Amino acid sequence: MVLALFPPSPTPTIFRLRARAATNGLTADTSSYAQDASFIKRAASLADNSAGLTSPHPNFGCVIVSPGAPGKIAGEGFLYAQGTTPAEVAAVEAAGELSRGSTAYLNMEPGDCHGDDSAISALVKAGITRVVVGMRHPLCHLRGAGIRALRSEGLQVDVLGEDLRSKIFEDALKSCRMVNAPLLYRAASRVPFSVLKYAMTLDGKIAASSGHASWISSKLSRSRVFELRGRSDAVIVGGNTVRRDNPRLTARHGGRHVPARIVMSQTLNLPEVANLWDVTEVPTIVVTQRGANRSFQRLLAAKGVEVVEFDMLNPRDVMEYFYDRGYLSILWECGGSLAAPAISAGVIHKVYAFVAPKIIGGKHAPTPVGELGMVEMTQALDLIDVSYEQVGPDMLISGFLQPIPDLAPVIPSVDETYAIDPSVAEFESKIIFFYKTWDPYGAFSNFSHHPIHMSDDSGNYVTWQSVEHYYQANKFVGGDDPMAEEYLNAIKSAASPEEAARLGRRLQRQHPELARPDWDSVKVDVMYNALKCKFSMYPHLHSMLLSTAGSVLVEASPHDLFWGGGRDGEGLNYLGRLLMKLRSEFLGEPSESSEETCLAF
Ligand SMILES: NC(=O)C1=CN([C@@H]2O[C@H](COP(=O)(O)OP(=O)(O)OC[C@H]3O[C@@H](n4cnc5c(N)ncnc54)[C@H](OP(=O)(O)O)[C@@H]3O)[C@@H](O)[C@H]2O)C=CC1
Ligand SMILES: Nc1c(N[C@@H]2O[C@H](COP(=O)(O)O)[C@@H](O)[C@H]2O)[nH]c(=O)[nH]c1=O
Numbered sequence: 001m002v003l004a005l006f007p008p009s010p011t012p013t014i015f016r017l018r019a020r021a022a023t024n025g026l027t028a029d030t031s032s033y034a035q036d037a038s039f040i041k042r043a044a045s046l047a048d049n050s051a052g053l054t055s056p057h058p059n060f061g062c063v064i065v066s067p068g069a070p071g072k073i074a075g076e077g078f079l080y081a082q083g084t085t086p087a088e089v090a091a092v093e094a095a096g097e098l099s100r101g102s103t104a105y106l107n108m109e110p111g112d113c114h115g116d117d118s119a120i121s122a123l124v125k126a127g128i129t130r131v132v133v134g135m136r137h138p139l140c141h142l143r144g145a146g147i148r149a150l151r152s153e154g155l156q157v158d159v160l161g162e163d164l165r166s167k168i169f170e171d172a173l174k175s176c177r178m179v180n181a182p183l184l185y186r187a188a189s190r191v192p193f194s195v196l197k198y199a200m201t202l203d204g205k206i207a208a209s210s211g212h213a214s215w216i217s218s219k220l221s222r223s224r225v226f227e228l229r230g231r232s233d234a235v236i237v238g239g240n241t242v243r244r245d246n247p248r249l250t251a252r253h254g255g256r257h258v259p260a261r262i263v264m265s266q267t268l269n270l271p272e273v274a275n276l277w278d279v280t281e282v283p284t285i286v287v288t289q290r291g292a293n294r295s296f297q298r299l300l301a302a303k304g305v306e307v308v309e310f311d312m313l314n315p316r317d318v319m320e321y322f323y324d325r326g327y328l329s330i331l332w333e334c335g336g337s338l339a340a341p342a343i344s345a346g347v348i349h350k351v352y353a354f355v356a357p358k359i360i361g362g363k364h365a366p367t368p369v370g371e372l373g374m375v376e377m378t379q380a381l382d383l384i385d386v387s388y389e390q391v392g393p394d395m396l397i398s399g400f401l402q403p404i405p406d407l408a409p410v411i412p413s414v415d416e417t418y419a420i421d422p423s424v425a426e427f428e429s430k431i432i433f434f435y436k437t438w439d440p441y442g443a444f445s446n447f448s449h450h451p452i453h454m455s456d457d458s459g460n461y462v463t464w465q466s467v468e469h470y471y472q473a474n475k476f477v478g479g480d481d482p483m484a485e486e487y488l489n490a491i492k493s494a495a496s497p498e499e500a501a502r503l504g505r506r507l508q509r510q511h512p513e514l515a516r517p518d519w520d521s522v523k524v525d526v527m528y529n530a531l532k533c534k535f536s537m538y539p540h541l542h543s544m545l546l547s548t549a550g551s552v553l554v555e556a557s558p559h560d561l562f563w564g565g566g567r568d569g570e571g572l573n574y575l576g577r578l579l580m581k582l583r584s585e586f587l588g589e590p591s592e593s594s595e596e597t598c599l600a601f
Contacts, residue, residue, distance in 0.1 A: 081496035100127035134176030188405035209362035220392035239265030268293035340370035472504025
């Protein structure tokens with residue numbers, strides 16, 4: 001579907017009224033339109049700061065502008081990572097008293113996940129009177145809810161393309177879509193957003209005939225690649241690239257986030273020693289054909305490399321699997337023989353080609369894309385929204401293979417669904433799956449943004465940013481070694497639940513001697529106490545849990561076979577079980593594990 005920047009208004013009466021109110025008020029003239037557009041662009045560019053960190057959630061930015069100083073920003077903020085302070089909360093805190101009577105600019109409507117309305121209530125409590133929204137939330141169960149909530153509190157909400165229509169907003173709207181393009185593609189195509197990146201010579205080769213490939217592009221271009229890696233959840237290559245290049249695939253200069261590495265290999269005829277098998281800092285996942293080279297699978301498992309088998313190893317099935325695992329964005333750094341089936345399968349959305357001013361020749365030298373089965377030039381795939389940028393001596397050409405999806409007509413909102421088929425009940429399933437925090441029951445996840453107050457050994461109440469922070473840190477409780485305490489504190493202050501999980505797992509893997517020796521026998525109780533605290537502290541979560549009575553709760557993690565239900569239902573689903581146990585306890589059925597370690601409100 002081609003992106004329509006300003007489609008005809010779906011509910012003309014309401015929108016026309018609102019547009020009139022806007023033209024009579026603050027946004028009456030071109031200069032105020034231009035100001036709105038420029039602050040929305042600023043919100044989008046702030047949101048981009050967290051690329052790679054929010055997966056699979058959207059990137060949010062918020063800018064506050066006071067009527068007393070129309071051209072100036074009073075406060076701004078962005079969501080650093082899922083589970084951290086919302087952009088709106090950060091922005092009103094930064095603006096302080098200047099927020100009263102001000103306008104807030106948001107690149108995207110806040111997603112009121114699982115009753116966490118902190119973003120909306122921050123704007124309301126701060127006295128914001130007008131909110132300009134770049135785009136509605138793309139997910140059907142969230143779309144429109146934030147806008148409705150703000151309007152019901154009496155705030156004027158102007159949405160670009162609906163209430164504010166002018167060519168001036170085209171660029172601003174585009175920047176909002178760009179900053180969350182991975183999310184839009186993911187939601188529309190149900191695979192992670194995938195970027196194919198390669199470096200080639202001017203005569204179109206990605207290696208010499210011998211297979212030697214380092215280095216085609218310049219150092220500056222490679223720094224850009226590190227940055228691209230830092231914005232991705234994983235980097236993927238094929239088996240041949242592992243054999244030829246022995247790559248590391250780390251984001252050396254990208255800072256911050258380091259993506260996982262994925263190797264696609266049918267044969268598993270791979271070297272026993274390779275940089276990618278060193279998983280001390282970054283995990284590697286090898287995806288392969290079911291039954292391939294079992295002894296090599298055991299060798300990889302012994303090194304800590306995860307192996308996932310597929311009945312038929314192909315790019316689409318692999319991408320659907322990583323979608324289920326919650327991946328938002330993947331960088332393909334493979335050679336042409338894997339790039340071609342990935343393009344044919346329609347899983348590649350964007351291309352970055354670094355072209356170096358070099359000629360290597362060679363009839364059989366590898367090229368970036370293998371056989372696509374096209375015979376006439378008219379069949380060639382045209383890139384959309386193409387950019388050209390000189391990077392040192394190289395030229396970087398990038399563009400989309402598929403248009404940015406316009407989700408509005410693709411996925412109807414819950415309200416729209418009711419209008420089409422009133423018999424559709426929102427959550428009528430007898431099995432309730434939850435996993436990522438933005439899912440309808442996402443609040444059941446350990447990663448949801450709900451701080452808990454737990455008592456420590458001395459009976460003092462300590463605040464933990466999330467259940468996951470508490471759970472991971474508990475791995476290092478009670479040891480005599482000061483390092484254990486240091487690790488505990490590092491996990492406690494991790495910036496997001498994901499970072500707490502990564503840190504906790506890594507430190508436990510690297511320093512098993514510092515983790516508590518009885519961890520395996522106490523971890524279920526640790527989790528239960530934390531869950532009990534969370535669901536006692538937040539009345540809306542308590543009600544949500546009770547509302548599921550009669551349903552089976554399953555954490556839909558395809559890879560965690562202990563806490564989750566697994567890919568084919570083979571997981572133990574301990575998280576779902578603990579929540580059901582807690583639900584029974586709340587419903588008055590007796591429970592064995594009910595130590596009062598939590599400060600409930
Ligand atoms: N300049 C650049 O940007 C880059 C250059 N290169 C160079 O390219 C060359 C390697 O290219 P190439 O062999 O294409 O790259 P890859 O190794 O990236 O891809 C091919 C391999 O992918 C695995 N594979 C898994 N599933 C499939 C599938 N459905 N279809 C095809 N392959 C699948 C196979 O591994 P297995 O055989 O183990 O089963 C296959 O050999 C090397 O010389 C390398 O240096 C590579 C990446 C980037
Ligand atoms: N040759 C080539 C690239 N090759 C890609 O980079 C990988 C090596 O990454 P690393 O081990 O982390 O340095 C290699 O396997 C291949 O996927 N990339 C580029 O930006 N420019 C280049 O000239």
